Amino acid sequence: MVSAFETVFERLGVRKVEDLFFKIHPDYVQGVSEVRMENVKCPRCERNTKQAWVYCYNGDWLQENVWPICHDCEKLAHAKDVGIQLIQKRQDVVDGDWYYIDADDKAGFKNFEDVTPEATAAKEKATAYVKELLEGKPKNLRLSGTPGTGKTHLSKAIARTLKHQGQKVAFIESKKLFNKLKSMFGNQVAQERFEKQFSEFDIVIIDDVGVETRKADELSWSSGEWVSLIDLRKGKSTVYTTNFDKESLKKVIGARSVSRMSENAEVIEIFTPDHDYRDELFY
Numbered sequence: 001m002v003s004a005f006e007t008v009f010e011r012l013g014v015r016k017v018e019d020l021f022f023k024i025h026p027d028y029v030q031g032v033s034e035v036r037m038e039n040v041k042c043p044r045c046e047r048n049t050k051q052a053w054v055y056c057y058n059g060d061w062l063q064e065n066v067w068p069i070c071h072d073c074e075k076l077a078h079a080k081d082v083g084i085q086l087i088q089k090r091q092d093v094v095d096g097d098w099y100y101i102d103a104d105d106k107a108g109f110k111n112f113e114d115v116t117p118e119a120t121a122a123k124e125k126a127t128a129y130v131k132e133l134l135e136g137k138p139k140n141l142r143l144s145g146t147p148g149t150g151k152t153h154l155s156k157a158i159a160r161t162l163k164h165q166g167q168k169v170a171f172i173e174s175k176k177l178f179n180k181l182k183s184m185f186g187n188q189v190a191q192e193r194f195e196k197q198f199s200e201f202d203i204v205i206i207d208d209v210g211v212e213t214r215k216a217d218e219l220s221w222s223s224g225e226w227v228s229l230i231d232l233r234k235g236k237s238t239v240y241t242t243n244f245d246k247e248s249l250k251k252v253i254g255a256r257s258v259s260r261m262s263e264n265a266e267v268i269e270i271f272t273p274d275h276d277y278r279d280e281l282f283y
């Protein structure tokens, strides 16, 4: 095997170790009586695989590093870097498909405006929920409430906190999720990849459940899809935010879906008192 050092030799047009050494240290021509290349101990793998100059300077044998670590360790470090980059790249691709929170979106628990007692209670429940998940107890969460009460903000706070803790997090609007499903009709490979990814996240947050269904003829289709989606998340944590209360939600996504969604689930409801969403289902 040609060592990296030998190729440096060739490039510089020197054939002997001494020539290169004196090229770098012209002032050593006087004092150095002998110079050779030796394999010395590599500080990383502790084998005698690292090249160094060993030279005799005015009667003392000295050593000068050619490389900080041996060639094998250099290769290994490079492979590791490439591996880490690949993992990051793959993660970026998955995030691009599943994590729809902009990097500059700073919605968190700290900047959540809990101006009403309901909002304060909701925030407390949400932080307790995050703690449970971090203790390794998967659980669902239905976050229902009137628009503008901070549901999405809270769900983003949950997503960002858990992602920061190293969990695999998806955050996607229900509408986008269903557009994804529609775009995969007849494409089994895409469907399988979707199911694998969807089921593997530690937590999936589906924002604005119910808005995916605005046409009456889509109701039955989406309610069936909801049952399958929820089943894919068995044993994992899923957060559903919605403008609908439980009874209204049954009409939008089906009673069976709501019942499955409610298994092992925490519920946070932030409704302003005079609001009834049932009348706004279709418009």
Ligand SMILES: [Zn+2]
Pocket (backbone or CB within 6 Å): 042, 043, 044, 045, 046, 047, 049, 069, 070, 071, 072, 073
């Ligand atoms: Zn080494």
